[in-house]
Amino acid sequence: MRHLVLVLGDQLNLDSAAFEGFDPAQDRVLMIEARGEADGVCWSHKARIALFLSAMRHTAEAIRARGWPLRYLRLDEAVGAADETPLAARLAAVLAEQPPEGLLVVEPGEWRLARAIESVAAAAGVPLRPRPDRHFLCSRADFARWAQPMKGSLRMEFFYREQRRRHRVLLDAEGQPEGGAWNFDADNRSAYPKSGPGTIPPPAGFAPDALTREVFDLVERVFPGHPGRLEHFAWPVTREQALEALDRFIAHRLAHFGPYQDAMWEATPFGWHSLLSTSLNLKLLDPREVIAAAEAAYRAGRAPLAGVEGFIRQILGWREFIRGVYWRFMPELAEANHFAHHRPLPRWWWTGDTQMACARDVIRQTLDHGYAHHIQRLMVTGLFGLLAGLDPQAVAAWYLAVYVDAVEWVELPNVAGMALFADGGRFTSKPYLASGAYIQRQSNHCTGCRYRPERKTGPDACPYTVLYWAFLDRHEAALAGNARTALMVKNLQRLDAAQRADLRASAEGVLARLDEL
């Protein structure tokens, strides 16, 4: 055999660089289902495991349909020694059976897996030929070149502008930003009207076919105690379905995506969001086609500029930036703990059984669907993790486990950097801090909640509000020195010594009964 082309579970694009020059007469494709992958760091939502395995098996069918030779190792299929379940060990066993002249793989998205594949290939004496990941619009080398001269922390906004110019996205005839501004974020932060979100056209959903149902059986059999449910599973698992999901989003939901991006409402898990992250992260969709479709909708007058710009910024800006940040700051990012937070996760993070209406709604929908939108992840669970001083590694492991779109390169910087500020601000200018008042402004969760968002102390005080003030109190000097948080500290300093002592006592009470909140 000349080349063995390893297709990883989150690299399901058949036009990737690994297939360049593929010759079915001499080369072979290898796909490996491995427990270590599906289990994540600790364990994983059943829907996440099912999504990965179903999308892999559908991709395998597409490979066979092309007539390409494929070795596909199923999760329950033994290779080599029986206990060799992680991907690297299974790969080593395959290479030992029949060593190819070269092992081709698109550069893996995960730092540890990349190292592990290198070691396995070296140990087997098989030359490893990594190919660039062309899925992304900014290569790792280009990001490193952009970031190199930057003093202080990296700023997404400057990166994003450069990406817009370089890829000629949303520019006018003079090469200036369409509409005269790079960023229309101020128009994109509304809450739903008091009467509620109204009728939102549902996102595309796909009934599980026979192959996916077979995967469900496997998941229930092999991972019975894992979190989450499969009965709502409707994720795209093929490229055709991913394209249909994109079309449906552009036609029915993009026009309202912008204003309600940051809005939350009880029992409204998807809002106007795209639900395209799984298809993008599995590489069933190319970000270029998503960006082009959104821009075309704007040019055709089918969606307003502010919302389209906001949507494109998430993909051309945030997604590419986050990937660059991951590779720049790994492996330190995985260990970062700026505030030395060590509290374990409260039990209700795995069940949603809490009296805080916002956290209950977000965690329950997470267990139902493996999905929560950005503001729910950042400003409900993430914010709680920061304010309560939860251990960043435990929080990151939770996010990696419970979201269907979770892959480490995008999950870790969002959790450790954005939500928890555990990296001390390498690419964010301040911690994302807020009290219960923010959640009240952006949602209807506080109506009917047992806790009151405006109260700092007392039995009805909202734990977010209590912990917010205590956080300011604890980090007063550092937050006062940051122009973007100085105003928060000024408000704290209006309180007298007795009020501040009350605050501290109130926070201690909340932290002492985290499991019962």
Ligand code: FAD
């Ligand atoms: P939309 O709101 O419709 O946005 C469109 C697309 O933009 C998304 O599909 C996604 O590809 C991209 N995007 C938006 N925000 C970000 C961001 N901050 N970073 C990178 N890409 C972004 N995203 C993941 O794909 N996997 C994760 O594991 C993940 N973990 C997160 C953890 C935390 C604590 C936070 C705050 C955010 C996380 N995100 C993650 C980013 C974002 O929340 C999800 O991409 C988004 O909610 C997915 O839903 P959607 O496809 O409906 O997104």
